[in-house]
Amino acid sequence: MKKRVKSFSFISNFKFVIKTTEQLQPKTFFLYFFSVIIGTIVPVFSIFIPTFLLYIVEKNYSPQIVVVFVLLILAISLLLALLDKVLNKESKTRISNTAKTFDLLFAKKMMSLDYELIEGPVGRTKYIKAKNALNINGVYDYVGNSLNVVIQLFGFVFSCGVISFLNPFVFLLIICAQILLLMVSYIEQIYINRGKDRRALIDRHIIEISKTAGDYVAAKDIRFFSLSKLLKKTSEYFINRKKEEYNKIYSIYFITDIASQLISVFITAGTYGFLFYILFKKGLTASEFNFYLTSILSFDIWIGKLVQSLDLLKHSHYCVSDLREFFDLETINETREYKTLEYFNKPQDIEICNLSYKYTGSDKKALSNINLTIKAGEKIAIVGLNGAGKTTLVKLLCNLYTCSCGEIKLNGININQYKKQDYYKLFSAVFQDSRFLPTSIASNISNLTFEETDCAKVNEVIDESGLSEKIKSLKNGYKTTLIKNIDESSTDLSGGEQQKLLLSRALYKNSPFLILDEPTASLDPISENELYLKYNNLAKNKTVIFITHRLSSTGFCDRIVFLDQGEIIETGTHDELIAKNGKYAQLFKLQAQYYE
């Protein structure tokens, strides 16, 4: 916890937030400031109203004057209350706008980061922290929280002044009592923080169990394997453990609560006692008595609020630090000069030399010593068992990962020397785990806004990919939006249709390299076959890199690269590899024997 505070001070965080906010909405700071001041005056004013009334009654003013006074109080209260509400409304609107800006900045930053970084554990942790920082009481409330602390400090000082004016000794006593209260809450925090992680795990376990148990897909398994008893038992076990854990915590809360209640009751009693003492010594009027009583007791409120605000401030300070740490991650293409990559519509050669790759945190190489040249227009299949490193190799080829050892060359130049965004333009890819955007089908295909999308081209590619029949059956055609969860009127596509949509997207992009990552795993043989024929047709002038563990599907490829445990162990055409009678041939025979 302490480490991350070090890098960002309160003041620099304050400046950062103000700067970002002011850029969008000037004068927000003053608005906050007034809002906090008025928000503090309103309750203070209202607690002293009874004192004031006592005073005017005591003075025996004429009834008319009393009425005028009360109406004056009413007018001031109304004015203050309305001012408070207006300022509050205005600053809430601003906070919501600020939130929007930060959300957008965050999304932009996320997308501009290196894929390798964001997929790895370091980037991931920073990303999650920053995302949580954007929640309520996080970044947006930083300024409000800081101002609250300042104002409450003023209130605190004011109360102190009143009390020490009466008697400095009493002031010391009250301060001591307050310090005692703070200590109680500090001890409480230490105890509570102790089992925090353990409780979080139990909590997640309970949620996970109840989620799977209530999942309609799991219902079949629950019925067939009579899992209901075990699930009930397990979830009850964990709920009871959670209950025990929280019982412990709330017993601590109970004790500290009682302790602080007692302390504040004694402060109250002490205050009364002290005022009795003054009363007998100097004599007090009712309004004086009430004024001192209210001032001293409101000291309690000030302190409570101050502690609370400090806590919130600390929390939002951490949030801002987390966010800034994320924003400070280096984006790609920021610092270096790059070779310009002319966008060739023609395929180009790629050469992989001595490539090795290790994931962060893993001590085994995912790929080692890969040497491979992919000629322009060649169709290559990368095959291998699960975990052989196929996907890693493709990610490296796409420059999504940077190779730690060895190099990849495009037209003889190391791909690191190209701007990544330019390099990405060379590739169209169909990954097996893609998701869709909650926008029109056309935009999902073009990855542009609907206005920018070339609709004729969309029609062309959905024809080619075989999706047009489905699109015609939809009322709004390719204007239909996707993802039903987001919008009731949207559509969700079936597995096969999704594959075709992904293919359409790749076709729309029309890049010289086409990458297919196991795109047919869930299709029946005939649709699978149709899709292969399509790939074969559509990829005529392109370089194709095809990842699969179905050896049967490599038919349209010119060359097969067989990966085993991160190494290329065989390459060649299908016939060559069969003639070689190595591992590939073995695996092929294993599958082929059933088809003879």
Next chain:
Amino acid sequence: MIKKRLKIDSIIRGIKLVNLLMPKYIPNMVLFVVFSSIPIYTNIFFSAKIIDEVIGKCRLKYLLLYLVVMVIISIFFTLISKFGWKYVRVNQLISGDWEDSFLNQKSFTLDYEQIEDNKVRELRQQITDNREFGGLNVLVIRTTYLIKSLLNLIISFAMIVSIFKIRSVPSCRGLLAFANSSACSFILFVLTILLAVFLGYNAQKGIHLKSTKSKELSTTQKKAHFLIDEYLSDNKTGKDVRIYSQEKIIIEIIKGMLNNYSLINRQFISLQFSVDNKITVINLILNSCVYIIVSLKTIAGTFSLGVMLKYISLISQFLRNVVNLSDSIVRLQENNLYLKNLYEYLDLETKTDKNGTFHALPSDHFSTLKFINVSFKYPHHKEFALQNISFEIKKGERVAIVGKNGSGKTTLIKLLCRLYDPTEGIITLNDDNIKNYNYSDYLNAFSVVFQDYRLFPLTIGQNISASDQYDKNRVIKCCNLVGLNNFIYGLPNGLETNISKDFDENGIILSGGEAQKIAIARALYKNSSIVILDEPTSSLDPLSESEIYADFNRIIKNKTAIYISHRLSSCRFCDKIIVLDKGNIVQIGNHESLLKDKDNLYYSLWNAQAQYYNM
């Protein structure tokens, strides 16, 4: 006017339900609520006494007496209420978990047809999604707050009522006389009641509007953050974002959604503004009226200063509780809607638990299974998913069901497993309609690995055995059979390892292949007479796939097996292959006989794959 009523029976049922799940919750809540209210009034009462003593006779003895009594009462009631509060807090934290667990137990007993029914699913989803807005926990909180505000209202009103008392003080003239007159008291009384009612009414309407809007707000917010919270948070989408330069379109979409959200947020803020303003203004006006009358009456000598102070404190208490009461009533009314969902789910009627006599089906007592002219339509669907299906499976046979995507393979399995009942025709087991068997006995006859199988957040051993007291050796044997033995030995906790890292630091994340193997091991452990595999090897590589198939045939020996697979190679050695197309059986027979018919579906399915192997 708000039409919704407080439905007492719905509230009572909810409270009974809570009492069943968390017996200590409600008594402690009431304890807390009642005992935490009382010190407020004793404090007001005694401070008035003290003030009077201060300006009056100023006797130390009495001053101290009042103070001590006040402090003792305050400590006593606070202690007891805090004690209740402790239990309340704990129960509030786990109430959602209990409710979920309770609902899951209901869902375990539902007919599968209901489970897949969209309406039932939506109902369940709504109950969970809306828990923060309404449900059992909200019911408890709001009911007790209703009690609290009602109690406070009664106490504060009872204490305030003497304000209207008239005591004639002859020496008064003008305003003072008016303030002391019965007319004034009457006007004040009527005004207080009217304004209180008006305040309550306005508060109710406002709170209702606010909570409706705030629900809309929270759903738009969830949607607005979909791309940030889900799409961008998903590691895998990062590839698409970069390769397809989706940055611009994503920002456009997020902007659109966030704008929509801020629009609703702004509406919400202004609504809040207008509602709060109304309440504040009414509050202040009524307060001021009371201030004037009370001050004047005090000047006239009707009240002492202490009493005046008491009334000033009480009137704000009174008004606050008018608002609180309205709030509780509105929330309870709204909560009825959510409770209705809950009760609807709990009251779902199932077919299977209807009484009747069922035949027992001893395990290992299987001879034949027949489909006789079975047709099937999914509920709420127009087209038949299966039509006129007839076939027979004998003990010990290996049967494959093949066909294109969407031809009805999985539906057929669902009928066979009695997850659905046929629309027409019958299915028989040992020549007896399967409906006549005891449901759980029937399910026991099958071990199934579904295409969309699920593993559970339990340990590996528990997942395979479906029990917490399992036969270790048997589990290990099953693991060996699917080739998991090395994997299990490699784990420090072996079979006791949890299958997720999310809730257990020592857990592991399974790869698709490992998970599938565990699912198959689970089916083997069950050891039923009929084994069904629905595309069980789609995420395995060819080596593991062929190993599993080879072993499987060996393992299940003379058991009956039904396979569904896109890999036709695995059907080859089946005794019988059923070819489905658009819900009809188009071919039935063994591999050789089916392959002879070159115009038919099986040949083209086979050829689509085999061509690559016969080059």
